[in-house]
Amino acid sequence: MKLLTACLRILAQVTESAISVTGLRKSYGGMKAVDRLDLTVQRGEVFALLGPNGAGKTTTVEILEGFRKRDEGKVQVLGVDPERGDAEWRQRIGIVLQGTGEFDELTVAEVVTHFARFYRNAADPTEVVERVGLTEKAGSRTHTLSGGQKRRLDVALGIVNKPELLFLDEPTTGFDPAARREFWEVIRQLASAGTTILLTTHYLEEAEELADRVGVINHGKLLEVSTPALLGGRNTATATVSWRDGSEETDRPTEVVQRLAAEFHGEVPDLTVTRPTLEDVYLKMIGDA
Amino acid sequence: MDLALAQGGIELKQFFRTRESLVFTLLFPIMLMVIFGSIFQDIVLNPGQTPEVTLSQYFVTGMIASGLLATAFQNLAITIPIERDRGVLKRYMGTPMPKWVYFAGKVVSVAALAVLATVLLLIVATTFYGISLPSTGQKWWTFVWVTILSLISFTLLGIAFSTVARTGRSAPAVVTPVALVLQFISGVFFEYSKLPTWMQQLAAIFPLKWTTQGLRSVFLPDSFAANEVAASWELGKTALVLSAWCVIGLVLCLVFFRWTTKRDG
Numbered sequence: 001m002k003l004l005t006a007c008l009r010i011l012a013q014v015t016e017s018a019i020s021v022t023g024l025r026k027s028y029g030g031m032k033a034v035d036r037l038d039l040t041v042q043r044g045e046v047f048a049l050l051g052p053n054g055a056g057k058t059t060t061v062e063i064l065e066g067f068r069k070r071d072e073g074k075v076q077v078l079g080v081d082p083e084r085g086d087a088e089w090r091q092r093i094g095i096v097l098q099g100t101g102e103f104d105e106l107t108v109a110e111v112v113t114h115f116a117r118f119y120r121n122a123a124d125p126t127e128v129v130e131r132v133g134l135t136e137k138a139g140s141r142t143h144t145l146s147g148g149q150k151r152r153l154d155v156a157l158g159i160v161n162k163p164e165l166l167f168l169d170e171p172t173t174g175f176d177p178a179a180r181r182e183f184w185e186v187i188r189q190l191a192s193a194g195t196t197i198l199l200t201t202h203y204l205e206e207a208e209e210l211a212d213r214v215g216v217i218n219h220g221k222l223l224e225v226s227t228p229a230l231l232g233g234r235n236t237a238t239a240t241v242s243w244r245d246g247s248e249e250t251d252r253p254t255e256v257v258q259r260l261a262a263e264f265h266g267e268v269p270d271l272t273v274t275r276p277t278l279e280d281v282y283l284k285m286i287g288d289a
Numbered sequence: 290m291d292l293a294l295a296q297g298g299i300e301l302k303q304f305f306r307t308r309e310s311l312v313f314t315l316l317f318p319i320m321l322m323v324i325f326g327s328i329f330q331d332i333v334l335n336p337g338q339t340p341e342v343t344l345s346q347y348f349v350t351g352m353i354a355s356g357l358l359a360t361a362f363q364n365l366a367i368t369i370p371i372e373r374d375r376g377v378l379k380r381y382m383g384t385p386m387p388k389w390v391y392f393a394g395k396v397v398s399v400a401a402l403a404v405l406a407t408v409l410l411l412i413v414a415t416t417f418y419g420i421s422l423p424s425t426g427q428k429w430w431t432f433v434w435v436t437i438l439s440l441i442s443f444t445l446l447g448i449a450f451s452t453v454a455r456t457g458r459s460a461p462a463v464v465t466p467v468a469l470v471l472q473f474i475s476g477v478f479f480e481y482s483k484l485p486t487w488m489q490q491l492a493a494i495f496p497l498k499w500t501t502q503g504l505r506s507v508f509l510p511d512s513f514a515a516n517e518v519a520a521s522w523e524l525g526k527t528a529l530v531l532s533a534w535c536v537i538g539l540v541l542c543l544v545f546f547r548w549t550t551k552r553d554g
Contacts, residue, residue: 087385095383102375105306118386
């Protein structure tokens with residue numbers, strides 16, 4: 001009997017979604033920050049909440065993290081309502097806030113070691129520091145770190161408890177392109193190890209690189225949820241075939257190219273076939289809203 | 290409990306690595322002692338009597354009280370808003386660390402700093418300015434309980450007062466004048482018995498006056514009790530008022546303490 005309940009519990013943990021949100025609302029004064037938002041994130045998934053500044057990303061994430069109270073709606077994070085999230089629940093999640101919390105005069109290793117003390121199943125601090133690529137800086141005071149390095153320290157603190165679910169709120173804002181790519185590698189490794197990740201970003205490229213699914217959010221509303229490749233009907237959108245003498249919008253670009261090839265008896269001068277980029281789709285979406 | 294000690298250790302590490310806090314919190318009372326000691330060591334309060342008591346002996350009590358206020362009240366009321374601003378508090382909130390551990394860490398570090406500040410002060414005072422230490426076990430005991438009660442109330446009030454400064458940057462500007470005025474009216478810088486009555490009455494509301502008075506009972510001969518406003522050391526009343534401030538401080542902490550800044554919603 002005991003075994004059965006244990007099995008059922010494990011089964012429930014495996015099958016229940018990591019995050020489930022229905023009808024979430026939050027206003028500040030008269031301003032609707034989040035407006036009837038529904039969202040489901042499966043276990044093991046990397047989900048990106050993509051939207052411009054002020055879209056409601058951080059409010060949503062901080063409600064999920066238990067930092068803010070919602071006005072309305074149902075929210076379950078790892079099967080727990082974040083407003084009632086206790087220490088047990090916090091053992092299981094990792095949080096990387098939007099701003100870096102600074103520990104000026106402590107070293108990287110000291111901060112990570114200290115935070116490891118709060119958790120039952122903490123990872124080895126040295127290993128965590130290595131995983132985020134800060135081994136060389138382990139003995140440095142945190143105020144001497146660069147912006148990118150500080151962010152990695154934030155991630156180190158977010159993953160020191162080997163969380164089932166990791167929140168990353170705009171982790172790479174202000175990074176140079178090289179630092180961003182290195183950072184993405186850290187996130188990919190976490191994802192491949194099975195960590196569920198909810199990421200917010202206003203960089204399209206980041207969502208495309210990292211996410212299994214993307215939710216586009218603006219004015220507190222979730223406009224669409226899809227895989228990066230299918231977002232906004234991008235795969236089926238009309239293609240534009242253009243060549244030296246003109247261009248044509250079509251659902252069947254191959255036919256157009258064949259026709260052109262016949263007309264030109266072979267090579268079509270300056271031929272291009274384009275579909276809307278993710279950026280085109282995204283800008284159209286948040287522009288319409 | 291281990292967690293609280295570890296938290297205290299982290300706090301102390303940060304304190305000792307920040308030069309400003311080291312100089313202004315820990316060494317400031319000693320600097321004052323050097324100044325007051327140098328000015329007043331030749332002024333005798335009771336000419337012709339034995340033992341002779343210098344004005345320096347009187348002011349050492351003020352300097353100890355000033356040190357306790359600096360390490361507990363000013364230190365916390367200034368550093369906590371900075372930590373809140375930097376998101377350190379929010380980050381602790383995101384972990385399973387029980388909230389009391391944060392405060393316990395502050396208490397551990399404040400206690401260690403206060404003891405250190407007082408010991409350093411007494412070493413300087415006895416070595417260079419001929420200050421005599423408490424003469425009886427009874428007086429040492431008074432020294433201990435006055436210090437402990439004062440520290441607890443200053444610590445709690447410092448934590449509660451950390452809510453007043455809205456940003457870390459404004460904290461020193463908000464806290465320093467309050468501490469300074471309190472010290473002027475409570476007998477830290479002037480002989481309390483020579484202050485205007487209204488000032489004495491105002492000071493009697495707050496805990497610092499009772500700290501200095503309690504310490505005077507420790508460092509001055511009993512004949513000096515006659516110079517006090519009530520013509521007595523009022524030790525019972527001192528214990529009562531300081532304990533009351535511990536309770537008030539705790540209530541203020543529980544009601545007003547904020548983990549997040551206003552813009553965090």
